[in-house]
Amino acid sequence: MRRIVWLVGVVAACGEDVGSGPNIPILMTTAALKDAQCEHLVRCGEFPDKATCARYALVSNIELEPTPQIVAAVLAGKLYYNGASFAACVAAIASATCDRTDQDSRDVPAACNQVFHGTVTGGGGCAFDAECISAACDLACDLASTCCTGTCIGSTPPPLTPLAQIGASCATKGCVDGSFCSTIDQLCTALRTANMPCSSASQCAYGLSCYGSMMLTCQPLPALGEPCPNGQCRDEGQHCKLPATGGTAVCTADGLVGTACGFSSDCSPYYRCDTTMTCAQLPAIGESCVNTGVCADSETVFCDNATQRCTAKLSAGATCTSSQQCASNSCSPTTSTCVSSETCI
Numbered sequence: 316m317r318r319i320v321w322l323v324g325v326v327a328a329c330g331e332d333v334g335s336g337p338n339i340p341i342l343m344t345t346a347a348l349k350d351a352q353c354e355h356l357v358r359c360g361e362f363p364d365k366a367t368c369a370r371y372a373l374v375s376n377i378e379l380e381p382t383p384q385i386v387a388a389v390l391a392g393k394l395y396y397n398g399a400s401f402a403a404c405v406a407a408i409a410s411a412t413c414d415r416t417d418q419d420s421r422d423v424p425a426a427c428n429q430v431f432h433g434t435v436t437g438g439g440g441c442a443f444d445a446e447c448i449s450a451a452c453d454l455a456c457d458l459a460s461t462c463c464t465g466t467c468i469g470s471t472p473p474p475l476t477p478l479a480q481i482g483a484s485c486a487t488k489g490c491v492d493g494s495f496c497s498t499i500d501q502l503c504t505a506l507r508t509a510n511m512p513c514s515s516a517s518q519c520a521y522g523l524s525c526y527g528s529m530m531l532t533c534q535p536l537p538a539l540g541e542p543c544p545n546g547q548c549r550d551e552g553q554h555c556k557l558p559a560t561g562g563t564a565v566c567t568a569d570g571l572v573g574t575a576c577g578f579s580s581d582c583s584p585y586y587r588c589d590t591t592m593t594c595a596q597l598p599a600i601g602e603s604c605v606n607t608g609v610c611a612d613s614e615t616v617f618c619d620n621a622t623q624r625c626t627a628k629l630s631a632g633a634t635c636t637s638s639q640q641c642a643s644n645s646c647s648p649t650t651s652t653c654v655s656s657e658t659c660i
Contacts, residue, residue, distance in 0.1 A: 337399060337402040337403070337406070338398040338399050338402055339398045339401045339402045339405065340398060341381065341386055341389045341390070341396050341398070342386065344380065344381050344386075344401060345380055345381075347401070347402075347405045348379060348380055348405055348408070349369065350365065350369075350405075350409075351405040351406070351408040351409035352368075352408060352409075353365040353368035353369055354409040355408060355409055355410075355411055355413075356368055356551075356585075358413065359413035359550065359551040359552040360413075360551075360552030360553075360568055360569055360571075360583070361551065361552050361569060361583045361584065361585060362571070362583065362585065363571050363572070368585075370611050370612055371585055371597070371611060371612075371613055378423075379404065379408075379423075379427055381396075381431075383656050383658045384442070384443065384658045384659060384660065385431070385445075386658075387658040387660045388442075388443075388445075388446055388660045389431075391660050392434065393433070393434055393435050393441070393446040393660055394431050394432070394433060394434060394445065394446055395431065395432040395433075395434050396430065396431055397429060397430050397431070397432075400426045400427075400429040400430045401426075401427075401430050403424070403426035404424050404426040404427035404430065407419065407424035407426060407427075408424065413550040413551045413552060414522075414549055414550055415516075415524070415536070415549060415550065415551060416516070416519075416521060416522050416523055416524050416535070416536060416549060417521060417522065418492075418521045421516075421517065421521070422492070431445060433445050433446050433447045433448050433449075433450060433467075434446070434448065435447050435448065435467045436448055436467060436470040437449065437466075437467050437468060437469040437470040438466055438467065439466065439467050440464050440465075440466060440467075441464065441465055441466060441467050442454075442462070442463070442464050442465070442659040442660050443659075446467070446660070447467035447468070448467065448469075448470050448471070448472055449467055449468055449469040449470060449471055449472065449473065450472070450473045451467065451468040451469065451473075452465050452466070452467055452468070453465045453466055453467075453468050462659040463659070464659070476488050478490055478491045479491065479496075479503045480503060481493075481494045481503050481504065481505050482502060482503060483502065483503055484501055484502060484503075485497075485501055485502065485503045486501045490503035490504075491503065493505065493506055493520075494506060495517055495518050504518075506518065506519060506520040506521070507519050507520065507523075507533045508520050508523075508533060509523060509532075509533055509534060509535070510532050510533065510534070511532060511533050512530065512531065512532055513525035513531050513532060513533050514531060518533070519533035520533065522535060523535055523536075524536045524547065524549075526545045526547050527545065528544070528545055535549070536548060536549035537549060537555075537565075537566050538550065538566060539553055539566050539567075539568065540565055540566060540567075541565060541566055542563045542564065542565055543555035543564050543565060543566050544563075544564070546564070548566035549566070550566075552568060552569050552583070553566045553567060553568055553569060554566070554567060554569055554580055554581065555567070556581060567581075569581075569582060569583040569584070570582040570583065570586070570594040571583060571586065571594060572586065572593075572594055572595060572596060573593055573594065574593060574594045575592060575593055575594075576588035576592055576593060576594050577592065579606070579607075581594070582594035582595075585597065587606060587607050596611055597609060597610055597611045598610050598611065598624075598625050599611050599612065599616070599625060600612065600616050600625045600626065600627060601624060601625060602624065602625050603623055603624055603625075604618035604619075604623060604624060604625050605623040610625035611625075615627060615628055615642070616628065617639050617640050619640075620636075628640060628641060628642040629641050629642060629653045630642055630653065631643060631652075631653050631654060631655050632652055632653065633652060633653045634651055634652055635651060635652060635653050636651065640653070641653035641654075643655050643656045644656065
């Protein structure tokens with residue numbers, strides 16, 4: 316998917332938009348994203364139901380999840396939040412096709428780029444660029460500071476940069492739909508059609524992917540039950556597998572709990588093949604995670620690399636090596652300890 320960009324511009328009001336129609340409050344954005352992602356994964360066969368999916372605290376669209384700093388800025392009126400646009404954004408995620416080659420699987424929904432606007436005028440206090448109408452915050456301290464404030468530079472919104480057309484330079488801007496930025500000449504190039512050479516799926520037309528045994532070319536990927544000589548399948552929730560009786564590998568549905576398996580790759584990516592050779596839930600707290608690296612209930616539990624067991628997330632002050640180990644989701648790089656999340660607005 317293309318990288319999300321929070322839109323900045325002039326608005327008539329600040330805080331939350333509570334207009335008519337579907338609307339997601341700012342404090343419900345993480346839960347809404349998780350629910351949408353789970354709806355998609357259940358439909359694609361990666362989980363049996365949304366309740367099971369919710370245990371894994373998945374927000375794979377992490378770029379769309381507002382940070383605590385963003386939420387605090389909205390509540391303080393420094394950012395305008397459009398709950399209707401966010402509702403449309405998560406609805407698009409929930410209904411996205413399972414076909415990895417479709418456009419809605421590769422591109423961020425348009426509504427996701429219309430969620431936030433800066434509201435602070437020139438000279439007003441700010442802690443980050445997006446709070447300012449001008450998208451420019453002059454901070455009063457260096458970037459090494461944990462929290463600092465500054466002032467917005469001007470009240471004129473930056474001009475919207477149009478996407479580059481096919482054949483134009485993409486050195487400083489993105490490309491229009493139906494094209495990609497070539498790493499060879501930094502020019503927007505039309506997506507390649509079937510049988511044309513490629514180096515990544517993003518270079519191929521929608522409905523095609525980049526694969527091959529001898530030379531990579533843009534090709535349609537095999538669907539459920541079809542031969543998959545290059546080990547790839549088109550849809551989420553499927554994998555390439557040799558039949559038990561031998562013969563040609565075909566695209567097969569990922570196994571859920573209780574499905575016979577020979578390897579963890581036979582199971583949904585969120586499950587494992589256990590010692591009884593059946594797909595099983597990811598390990599819970601106290602259980603070994605040596606073969607999975609992740610645990611169920613990942614919002615409160617992590618896989619401890621030292622013990623290779625699922626462990627409760629650490630409280631503030633505990634020694635850590637990564638933020639995923641901390642209950643606050645923040646591990647200080649200077650002290651290597653879990654710290655309380657700091658929101659600067």
